[in-house]
Amino acid sequence: MDGSGNSEAVVDLLGVLAYGELSAFDRLARDAELAPTLADRSALSAMATAEFHHHEQLIERLRELGVDPFEAMEPFVTTFDSFHESTAPSSWLESVVKAYVGDGIGSDFYRAVSEYLDPRTRDLVLEVCADTGHADFAVDKVRAAIAKDPSVAGRLALWGRRLVGEMLSQAQRVAVERDALADLLVGGAGDGSGMDLAALTKMFGELTERHAARMKALGLSA
Amino acid sequence: MDGSGNSEAVVDLLGVLAYGELSAFDRLARDAELAPTLADRSALSAMATAEFHHHEQLIERLRELGVDPFEAMEPFVTTFDSFHESTAPSSWLESVVKAYVGDGIGSDFYRAVSEYLDPRTRDLVLEVCADTGHADFAVDKVRAAIAKDPSVAGRLALWGRRLVGEMLSQAQRVAVERDALADLLVGGAGDGSGMDLAALTKMFGELTERHAARMKALGLSA
Numbered sequence: 001m002d003g004s005g006n007s008e009a010v011v012d013l014l015g016v017l018a019y020g021e022l023s024a025f026d027r028l029a030r031d032a033e034l035a036p037t038l039a040d041r042s043a044l045s046a047m048a049t050a051e052f053h054h055h056e057q058l059i060e061r062l063r064e065l066g067v068d069p070f071e072a073m074e075p076f077v078t079t080f081d082s083f084h085e086s087t088a089p090s091s092w093l094e095s096v097v098k099a100y101v102g103d104g105i106g107s108d109f110y111r112a113v114s115e116y117l118d119p120r121t122r123d124l125v126l127e128v129c130a131d132t133g134h135a136d137f138a139v140d141k142v143r144a145a146i147a148k149d150p151s152v153a154g155r156l157a158l159w160g161r162r163l164v165g166e167m168l169s170q171a172q173r174v175a176v177e178r179d180a181l182a183d184l185l186v187g188g189a190g191d192g193s194g195m196d197l198a199a200l201t202k203m204f205g206e207l208t209e210r211h212a213a214r215m216k217a218l219g220l221s222a
Numbered sequence: 223m224d225g226s227g228n229s230e231a232v233v234d235l236l237g238v239l240a241y242g243e244l245s246a247f248d249r250l251a252r253d254a255e256l257a258p259t260l261a262d263r264s265a266l267s268a269m270a271t272a273e274f275h276h277h278e279q280l281i282e283r284l285r286e287l288g289v290d291p292f293e294a295m296e297p298f299v300t301t302f303d304s305f306h307e308s309t310a311p312s313s314w315l316e317s318v319v320k321a322y323v324g325d326g327i328g329s330d331f332y333r334a335v336s337e338y339l340d341p342r343t344r345d346l347v348l349e350v351c352a353d354t355g356h357a358d359f360a361v362d363k364v365r366a367a368i369a370k371d372p373s374v375a376g377r378l379a380l381w382g383r384r385l386v387g388e389m390l391s392q393a394q395r396v397a398v399e400r401d402a403l404a405d406l407l408v409g410g411a412g413d414g415s416g417m418d419l420a421a422l423t424k425m426f427g428e429l430t431e432r433h434a435a436r437m438k439a440l441g442l443s444a
């Protein structure tokens with residue numbers, strides 16, 4: 001590590017991703033319990049497992065950079081744990097929507113940020129943000145449920161909005177606490193490697209659009 | 223499937239293993255929460271993930287045999303769920319001992335039975351019963367804990383005995399309910415493919431010996 005703002009930001013980004021994947025594993029594995037059938041439970045567990053393999057790749061990359069991966073994750077534990085506590089699904093469909101919508105927003109965000117990183121880190125981020133099968137599975141399950149009982153659509157749309165709200169408030173907290181990450185976003189790294197305000201605005205616009213597209217795919221209003 | 227006793231026993235064995243691995247995944251993922259450090263949590267989650275991949279291989283084999291894998295698992299859901307409910311670890315060390323001792327006895331049993339199956343099924347059973355890293359990890363953690371506080375050894379030894387007792391009572395229940403599996407064990411399949419009484423006695427002797435060796439490796443009395 002060269003100690004520059006960007007290196008610190010890279011470690012932070014890999015750390016936040018690595019813990020995010022570990023906690024996604026944990027929550028998906030637990031939510032699998034809500035599955036109505038063994039096949040659904042197995043499918044959600046498969047997604048949990050895919051998240052865990054991303055966690056392993058990120059750990060490996062942090063080790064390559066000479067960083068203790070668990071120290072790099074530590075600052076983000078409270079953030080993710082608070083998010084998951086405040087958005088514990090109360091039904092199988094809520095857990096399916098959370099897996100798809102939550103994973104989708106997270107991945108879009110990390111992908112956008114990865115453009116400002118070194119090629120190797122960027123490639124890894126793009127790889128761990130690839131869809132792990134949440135999309136098709138979630139769309140199938142939610143559409144089938146709405147077809148059977150249209151009244152679930154309203155409740156799930158509200159749930160989607162709550163997920164976004166909780167994610168934004170946690171992201172804001174991270175931005176306040178982690179200067180290096182925030183600098184990457186607002187172009188303050190001093191080396192011109194971060195986003196400028198126009199890029200930031202564009203990114204948020206795209207995140208919102210893509211979120212709306214996912215909600216629409218589920219048959220829900222954003 | 224040719225409808226013979228052995229084919230039914232193969233489906234039962236693959237079914238019991240497939241659900242056993244899914245529930246092991248589930249429990250290890252949940253027990254990972256008890257981990258004292260992020261590194262331990264990540265390590266236990268890695269074991270959970272390894273169990274899940276075994277589950278996937280068994281599902282695939284059942285599909286190859288033209289069997290619905292989830293139907294094949296269904297008869298064993300209650301057995302494993304009861305076992306895990308009655309042996310929910312109350313501490314990190316209990317979960318580590320359970321992962322090692324429980325997985326060990328199960329694997330020894332399945333390996334012994336696999337000798338009476340067709341080569342392809344046998345190879346798969348041997349593969350999914352290979353150690354997934356529980357052994358070294360458990361031995362390290364438990365020995366370190368005993369070195370720090372020798373009084374934990376007595377409690378963990380009792381815990382090991384309780385695990386064996388619960389496993390035996392669940393195994394007995396399966397033997398009563400699943401004729402094909404029981405026939406495989408007591409040579410009643412009619413085609414000479416099962417164990418005779420001498421082989422059965424030998425198998426139980428070996429299971430007991432190997433269990434005692436694992437407890438000794440942990441620094442515990444069996």
